[in-house]
Structures are given as C-alpha cells and as structure tokens.
Amino acid sequence: MSQEVKVPTLGESVTEATIGEWLKQPGEAVAVDEPIASLETDKVAVEVPSPIAGVMGEHKVAVGDTVEVGAVIAIVEEGSAGAAPAKPAAAAPASSSDNGTLEDTVPAQAKIHDPDAAQTLSPAVRRAVLEHGVDPTQIKGTGKDGRLTKEDVVAAAQAKTASPAPAAATPTPAAAAPVGSRNEERVKMTRMRQTIAKRLKGAQDTAALLTTFNDCDMSAVIEAREKYKDVFAKKHDIKLGFMSFFAKAACLALKDIPSVNAQIDGDEIVYFDYVDISVAVSAPNGLVVPVVRDADKKGFAQIEKDIADFGKRAKDGSLTMEDMKGGTFTISNGGVFGGLMSTPIINPPQSAVLGLHRIEDRPVVRNGEIVIRPMMYIALSYDHRLIDGREAVTALKTIKEAIEDPTRMLIDL
Template sequence: MATEIRVPSLGESVSEAQIGEIYKKVGDTVAKDESLLELETDKAAQELPSPVSGTIAEIAVETGDEVEIDTLLMTIEEGDGASQTDKGDDAVAQAAGSAAADADSKPGEAHSEDQSGGKADEGKGGKLVAVETPSAGESVSEADVGEIFVKVGDTVKADDPLLELETDKAAQEVPAPVSGVVREIAVSEGDTVEPGDLLLKIEEGAQGSAKSGDEKTADYGGGKDIQGESGTTASRDERHAGDMDGEGRDPAPAAAKLMRENDLTKSEIAGSGKGGQILKGDVLTAIERGKDENGSSAGKSSSKESKPAPKRAPSTPDDAEREERVKMSRLRQTIAKRLKGAQDTAAMLTTFNEVDMSAVMDLRKKYKELFEKKHGVKLGFMGFFTKAVCHALQEVPAVNAEIDGTDIVYKHFAHIGVAVGTDRGLVVPVVRDADQMTIAEIEKEIGRLGLAARDGDLTMADMQGGTFTISNGGVYGSLMSTPILNSPQSGILGMHKIQERPMVVGGQIVVRPMMYLALSYDHRIVDGKEAVTFLVRVKESLEDPERLVLDL
C-alpha cells in the first residue's frame, strides 16, 4: 500500500514553507519516524518524520521548492516497499561506482546512472560516462564549482574525487563513477551549476599515459606535485596533512595561482575568508609585507636563491579583490521576503513613549531571590512586559487582531511571540495563552523557548499562532528603533535599553532609569488613538506594577 507524504499544517500564520535538505532518494528504505526531509519557514526549520516503514517510491519536490499546505512531497510503499525492478535500480545506483571498475564486467555493458550522476554514452575510443551535478535528493540544489582535482587526459579510478562542489551547507566531493581517462571537463572553478548539469566525461576502461597520471594537480591549486622522501606524488589526503595545517578550506583559485607564481605555501599566509580560506588579497598582503604575522619569511628559504625574486604586487589591492561574496541561506532569504512583504502589505506606523523602570527594578531587587527559590526561575523584565501587554490587549483588542481578506479577525486570547536572535537568524517562539498565566509561568515558558531557540530545537508548535510580538532590542544596546510587524499580526512592541536620564518629578530634576517603548502597528486596523492608548496602558502597568497583580 502506498502512503502519500504531504506538507502538514504549519500554524495559523504560516501558509507556505521551503524544502530544505532531502535526506532520502527514490528506492531508499525508511523506518517509521525516520526523518525524510526538512521544511523551512521564516520561523523555524522542522524535520518531517516518516509515518510508516517502507521504501521511497516517489519524490515530488526538490531542495529549494516553495510548497503550500497539503502539497505532495513523496510517496512511500509500505512494508518491504518497492518492486523487484525498483530494488534492482536502487542496487545499480548505489553500486555503480564499484561495478564500473569490475574487471569481470561485460565490455559492452552500459551503466545507465549512478549515485554520483554518471551517465554512459558511446564514444569513439570507448564508452563515455558523463558525470553530472548530483540531484537535489542528495542535498545539492545549486552549487559552485570549487577545486577541480583532475584535468583532461588524467587516469582515474572509481571513487577517486574529481572535483569539489560548494553549497550553502557544505563542500561535497564528486567521486568518479567508473575507472578510465578524463576526456572532457565542462566546467571551471567558480562556475554555478544545478542538478543534472554536465561536469565532465570519462572514457571508461581507457588508460592514460604515465605522464598524465604523474601530473595530477596538487599544491592546492594545481600545477606542481608535492613529493615525499621517496619521490612519489602524495595523495590528496596527504597534501592536506603535509606542510599545510590540515584545517579550513583550500585557497581560492585566484589566490592559489598567485601563490604558485610567488612560490608561497598555505602555512605562510593567514586566510581571511570564510572558514579561514586564503583569498587573493591575503596573498597580495603577504607578498607586500614580506613576512606573515608570525614573522616567518613569506617566500621560500634562502636555499632557493637561484629562483627569481617574487614580483611585488600593488600596495593597495582593488576593492573587489578584498570583498567576500557569500550566498544568503534559505532561512535568511525567507526572513527577508516575509519582512519586506509586511512593509508592502500593511499600512505600518510607529508611535513612541517612555517608561520609568524604577518600580519594576525595585520590585525585582526586593523579591528576586525569593522568586527564584520558589519558582526555580529568575525574575526578569520579560514577565512584566508580557503581562502588561496582555492587560493592554484586553482594553484595545484591535491591536490583537488581523486582517483576512475583507474581514477583521479579533483574537479573544493572547499568544505572545517573543523575538529571539539566533545564529541562523531571527525566530519568534510563542508563549501561548499568556493572558491566563502568572508572571512566574511566563518566565518559565520564555526560558524554555529561549533555550530551545539557541539549541535549534524549536518545533512548529512552538512557533505558530502568535497574535502579538515583543522584540527586545535593548539586550543588544538599542536605544530606539521602529520594529517591523510580524505579519499578519497588527502590532509589535519594541523594548530598548534602560538608561539613566534626568527627569523632572514634582518640580525637581532627578535621575531615573528610563526606557523608550515603540509600538509599530497596522493603521488599516488600529487607529492612532487606539495605538497611543495601548502604549500608555503598558507604560502605566510597568510604572505601577501593583496594577498587574490587582488586574487594574
């Protein structure tokens, strides 16, 4: 029996997602609850588990696809799963690399496809196997060609690395599907390729000359061998572990070329690129300085005096040579699209006020130890702000509403989103039914959600259904800002840095810990009077926290 896997419900405020990494391919066997793929929204990334055990019969999407609720993702054949034909195809796909090198294989036997994207064509001197960019099922949706380890005429063995593909997630080596001789290389370092694009062609079973085998590229950019004491060419793994530090990424192609021209090695240059990668500007800087930051010579030792002195590079490289271009992650792209969409859709306006935090700070100081001892959580500011917001929402329900077509949907509950900055980007976990919770319960839930956000353990249930959002830019030192709405919500409160300022109280100038508050709101739903009233109610609750206890 076939089971269809479709996009699940993602919550009230999430209508679409993007396909992240796909962990399986057609023919793979899966167990119940095993992860199939990753769905990414602007709020979180969620792994989708298999509801049954069986075999993948169909994959209907690719990495990067935008999908809506109930879109078909894949089909699983329950039980033992696929037919014998499917199993046979899968076996060929997984064993193509080793089978192609098998000396007992029949001379005319074709290899239709393999796990590294190889396809066989008939060539003049033998069978040409096309090596293509791996499919999205192997987590490559778009990639840049990194280092190319072979050149035309080189002899390769099955599973030898041919070149490196770099995606936004990782660098992946593409292995040779068969043994033979490289007859064509269709790409260059730095090219952007998509699944199915031709990378190179190998003539299966052919043998190259000894010279071809000895001249395989080395030294992290090609052109020279690295030889050990025996005089034999070192393997690629040995090159990575030789006089190099064995860590980080290989130098950029332009940097590698400049290094060869000036007889420099990776250990003599400090890389400033991503993952410690050496860029062209780093090489130019090393040449100009003459020594690296450790004081060692930037050129080779004096025993090579017969070589001409390195050419001096311009003292100041072009700006373009000192730039680094990095692709946006899919999550960052989705965040950008959502935030821009909020600006394009809502009639967004921001109103400001300020609050004297003296009363809240005195209350925290007086009861923080007793509070933590009783409730097992520290008494922070977010508990007070969340509770104050809930009180204000009861008085001004328009701030807790949203537009759906030509209707206004009023929410008679308060699910408060708390914006949290993480390494992957901004996420907004939700404290559900915050209006029914005590300050202690709110603090506990915010602590749980914050820890899950930092650890990457937030689920869709943690992210969905928010009706209003609080963003605390003060933790980063922000004095004032105009926060962007978390669509389709109609309001977001911006908290800021607490700073001592002179204030006039009872005709006297006194120093008070003050915080600016900013309420961004959708003017299509919320009138100016309602927005100002909401912010004043928040201010009053914080300056007189007993109102929160007495529900005033």
Template sequence: MATEIRVPTLGESVTEATIAQWFKKPGDAVNADEPLVELETDKVTVEVPAPVAGKLDSIDVKEGDTVEVGALLGSILEGAAGAASAPAAEAAPAAAKAAPAAAAETVEVLVPHAGESVTEAEVGEWSVKVGDVVKADDILVELETDKAAQEVPSPIAGTVVEIAQATGATVEPGNLLCKIAKGDGAAVAAAAPAAAAPAPAVSGTSMPAAPSAAKMMAEKGLSADQVAGSGKRGQVLKGDVLAAVAAGATAAPAAAPAPAAVRAPSAPTDEVREERVRMTKLRQTIARRLKDAQNTAAMLTTYNEVDMKPIMDLRKQYKDIFEKKHGVKLGFMGFFTKAVTHALKEIPAVNAEIDGTDIIYKNYAHIGVAVGTPKGLVVPVVRDADQMSIADIEKEIGSLGRKGRDGKLSMADMQGGTFTISNGGVYGSLMSSPILNAPQSGILGMHKIQERPVAINGQVEIRPMMYLALSYDHRIVDGKEAVTFLVRVKESLEDPQRLVLDL
C-alpha cells in the same frame, strides 16, 4: 504476466511531467525497486522504480514526451527467468543498484509533512554521506520551509546506501530523501562510488539538461553556463531556466561564452571578494511578509519611555526566591507580557485584525515573542498569556527561546499570535520602529535600558530609562487608542502593583 508501469502522483499542484531519460530498454532485466525512468517537472526530478522483478517488455512513451499522472509508461514481464536471461554486461548496473537491497532490507526516508500550509521545503546540509553507519534517531538532514527548519531523523539503525536529493533541492512531502540498509554495517561495500554525498548544484555539470529545459534554453538563446541546475546531480530543469530568465539572463554573444553570474560584479577586481549565497526559505518568507505588511497596512508608530527602576528593584528583591520556587529566572519579558495583556483588555482594537471588510476582535491574548536565531527572525507564540502568571510566562518564553535556538520550533509554536513583542534592546538598540507581523494590528518594540537624567518631583535624578515603540495599523487602531495603550503599558511597568491588582 505483464505488470504496468504508470506515472506516480507528483504532488498536489503537479499534474504532468516530461520523460527525461530511460535507464533501460525493452528486453533488459530489471529488479524490483530499480529505477527505470526519470521524470522531470518544473520543481523536481522523480525516478520511477520497477514495481516487480522481471524483463522490461515495452516502452510506451519516449524521452521528451509530456505525460500526465497515471499515464502508462510501459510494462514488465514478471519472473526471475526474464531477469536471468539478460546479458551479463547489461545486467551489471542493475546488479550494482540492487546490491544494497540484496544485502539487507532497505528503508526509504521520505520528506515528512510539516503542516497543512507547507507544500514544499528546501534540502539543507546533509549530516551523513553514502556509506555512513547511523543509529535510529540520528539526524540525517535538515529541511528548510518558509516557516521553520525541520530535522529529519533516521527511522532505523543501518547504513546510508543512497542520497536522492542534493543540498539546495526543492522537495515536496512524500519525496524520497535517502535509503538506509537495515543492520549494522550493512551494504557498505555495495554503495556505488557514483552515489557519493550530494553537493550544491553548479553550472558545468556532466548531467545533460532535461529535454524541456534544453528546448527552452535554445528558444531563449541561453547557454548551460548561464543556468544553475537544481535537479539531481545538478541537472538543469525547466524551472531553472524560467528562474534564470526572470533574474535577467539574456542570450550570450556569438563571439564569446556568457558569464555564469546573473549580476556582474561592481568591478572586475571585486569579483573574487564577492560571495553569492542563496536565500533560505525562511529568509525569503521573512522578506516577503515584512514587505507585504508595509504595502498593506497603514502603519504608524507612537513612542513613549518608561522608568525601569521599579521593575529592576522588584527583580533585585525577589529574584532568588522567585528562581528557587519556580525554577526559572525572573526576567523583564514576564512583566512586559503581563503589562501588554492588561492594556489589550482596555484597548481591544490593538488585539484585533482586519479580514476583508470585517474586524475580528480576539477575546484572548496569544503573544508572539520575536526571537533571533542563526537562520533568521522567528516569532513563537505564548498562548493565552492573559490567563498565565508571570512565572508561567517566563517558563514558556524560556522554553520557546531554547527551541528556537536549537531549530526545534514546530509550525504550531508559531501560529495564531494576536500581538507581538520585539526586544531589540538585547542587541543594544536605543530606538527603532518595529514592522507589523501581519495580520496583527500591533507590535511593541522594547529597547536598551540606559541611564538618563529625568525630572522626579522637581529634582533631576539619574534613572534607568527605556524607550518603547508601538507600531500599529491605523486602519483599525486610532491614534488616541494607540497612545492610550502605550501609556497603560508604561503605567503598569512603573507601578508593578497595578499588575497584581488588575488595574
């Protein structure tokens, strides 16, 4: 009985692929799940496994052909007899790849779905290598999306027998990450040396460029040293060539090979002191969103200052009682968040956003709190902060801050904010102009508390002062509204009783 081999689904935005290479030829014995052919798209390479064990009967497309999802690739004659009749020398690679499956049940670890708006991720550092024994829920690898980092745990206890994606590779939900043989110590000896833990792709790989990539490099006059491969084992894909061309790579002179660097160092002696690091997905998104906010919004900033002595005296008086009752320390963010929600009720335009020719007024306050993490700035959201007490706000901010530092923030934690608070004062900033977190229309910048001489009732006193900055979208927020908003925040902080009395 013949079983058809067809092009699998490659992702929502991918409709075709190129035949990169066949691992088998007609008449070869194959085992179930053994890779038969490698397909190359603009984003990733995909290995198509054998659906059944048997003998490869026919190959309907040749290397270099372009095929669509669902197209017929070839067929397999089912049955162990077909597999057994293959020459021993040709069957050896298949036996080596099938050994882990024969030794123990193999479980595939796939790229998880990270949210509706997330269609791809970048493979970060692997925590394991081929041959490592893992327990259930051990972290295997970290995936970086344009919103957050996500750790992928092991679904079972067993041994890592294959790592399918290299660090730096771009993957989509459902793509294979690795395979784990079930059971303690299973299939360690069966792991092939060639399946060692992946390393970032570098030029000069032994893998030949994919057919479509090789054709494009020839057309553009590029050499392999000018293009960094992102495919398996550093293979150069069509997308890599397009990226190199976009980055400014040009045809190499005939007399000498072209340098591998996209940008020449400032001086020959400086080359050894430079380091080129690829931006993470998160950092790329931060850069894009901040620039988009500058290009789209009519952004202005208004400033004021607040005397922090009343809040500091209140904290000093009640901090021990507060922590004992609520189990969390009494910080400044609870007061600032509460002061902001009070001001938003009076000036709703600061809590609104523009959608085309409409203004959407929010009858709730989801306050984003900017948090610096090792991977970049993230803005988790305190939902319905206007309905929360200062203690509840402090608890939620503390929880979100820990999740941010540990890389545990989910997509849901960072969506839906209506206004943002950024505290540059924790890093020593005395004054700055924060950039809007689009599509929001306002962001409050907190700064360092510094003692300064101020006039109080005709007398010069030293007070702990803080500069406040409100950046706002002038398309929707008038100057009078912006200044009034910031004054209301200042009044609430300098007279905390207003927060209690809702004034």
C-alpha cells in the same frame, strides 16, 4: 532490503521545503528515528528521521533542492555499517566569485572532515571553516547534539586572532596582499529568509503602518526584580526577567483597548477574548516568533519558562510549526542587541507590535528636580486601518504606567 525516506507532513498549508543539510552521508550507520536530513520550511527547520536502523544509502536530492511533501529524498539500507561502502564527503564548492582562493589559503585540517567526529559539517559551517582557516575538530559545537554552528566557527576564529602568536625563530617576509583586492560572495537565500522578506514587505504594502513612542522609567521593575529574584528562582526554578513584566503589562493594555489585539479579515474585524503573544526570538537562520498562548491567564513564572524554552529550542532548531501558529500580538526586544530606538514592523495578520529597547541611565525631571533614572524607549507600531492614534497612544501609555508601577498588574488597573 532498502527503505525509502520521504518528506513528512510539514504542517497546515505547508506543501514543500528545501533540503538544508544532510546529517548522514552514504555509508554511515543510522539508528531508527535518528535524524538524517534537515528541511528548511517557511518558518522552521524540520528534521527527517530514518524509518529503520541500517546504513545510509543514496541521496536522491541535493542540498538546496526544493521537495514536496511525500517526495522520496533518500534510501536507507538495512544492515550494519560495513554493508555499504562509504562515499567520501565532497568539499563544499567555492562561490563563483571566490576564484578558488579559499581552498588554496586554508590549513589542510580545515578541508578534511575527521572520520572519528560525531558530526558532519553543514555547507554553511564548512564554508565558514574554509574562510577562517580553523580546525573544526578543536571547536566545541553549541548546536543540536553538539553540532557546530557558523557562530561557533566565527567565535573560534576571533579567539584565535585575539591570542598572540608565538614569535618565529626566523621571520619570513609575508607576501604583500594585492592592493585594492575586493571579493564578493553570492549565497542563495534560505527559504525562511525569503519568507521573512515577503511577509515584512507585504506588511508594508498592505497595512497603514504608524509608530508611536514613549519612554519608561524602569526603576520599579528593576527594584522588584532585584528584591525577589532569588526567592523567585528558588520557588519556580527560572530566572525573573523583564519580558514577563512587559507581557503582563501588554495584556492589561490589550484588554482595555481590544482593537490592538484584533485583526482584519477581508471586510471584517476579528476580536479575540484571549491574548496569545508572539515573542520575537533570534535563531541561527533568522528571526522566529513562537507564541506564548493565553498569556493573560498565565503567571510571571510560566511566561518566563515559556520564553526560556522558546529561546533554547530556537537555538538548537527544534521549534515546531505549532509553536509559531497563531498569535494576536507581538513583543520584539531589540534591547538585547543594544538598540536604543526602532520602528518595529507588525507581524501579519496581527495589527500591532511592541518594541523594547536597551535600558540606560538618563537625566529626567522628577518633582522639579533633575535626577538620573534607568530609562527605556518603548515603541508601538500599529495598523492605522484598524487602530486609531488615540487607541495606540492609550495602549502604550497603559503599558508604561504598569511598568512604572507594577502594582497595577496585580490589581488590574
């Protein structure tokens, strides 16, 4: 007896998705509720579970196809793994601009999926394996359930290149690479990347974007973090980071300047008496912004736990639509990638976003003397249709003052 596998409900206003990856191939055994496919939606990747235990049957659609909610995408046959013949996994097709060169120049083990392995390579990972010529069976995966990610393959290739190769007994002259050889590759944008592109361009087309800057002396926060990090970690079982300080400082500013926490809806302005902070997190398929809800009512520890949980789930692809829903203000930390200064783009329909950057020692004047302090540039991009320059500058100055004197966050100044 067979069971159809249908596209599940994906969330409010989401009616379709793209087949991102088949996690089970025809003939492979599947357990009930075991993920068999990954769907890419506008915001997150959603795994489709098997409705029964049995054997993976026919794939009704291919990777890259767009499917609607309720559509049949596969068949699962009841029974044991031996009840259905396994189909050989097809090699990922080379791009039209590759001219077949990848398949001809990589080791044989990179082309064959180990039948004893507990995972199936996704198209992107298989592509990276072929390109870098590494053995996927020798790489430890960091993705969900230990699956390989493209980043794992690239890291393994870099480690292989860094390791000195053993000297050959009889050196063989290498064939000279064709002079001026240049390659191109065309890869279809994922649904998430398409949505990111549309939303960011839409923000530029609709909002009157402007950015104001300030710099922030991080000495007090660094001192407080260093002084209490061990006690904090022991009590709350989470590290004390910088993001919780900026989240709480932002809550002070948003309470004082309500328009920075507001949104335009048609010809109306919507003001919120709560602060839901969207935190920009880097995921394998792009930037996602899960929401720390009621940040103004949470303590440092709970904010740190929420952010750490989002980061972990973004990496393994388990964030949900509900995690992304809403948000009244966004914090984006480009400093983790070494960014010195930027003009972040607002996350519609929000009206403002705070950009954080790297901390570096710089000379500043204090009490008439030049001293070295750990400084950070901070930026507030805002929709000038709703937020006046005075309000934006005041909000950013409030954040700066709270970071430079964290006591303000305790006594609500």
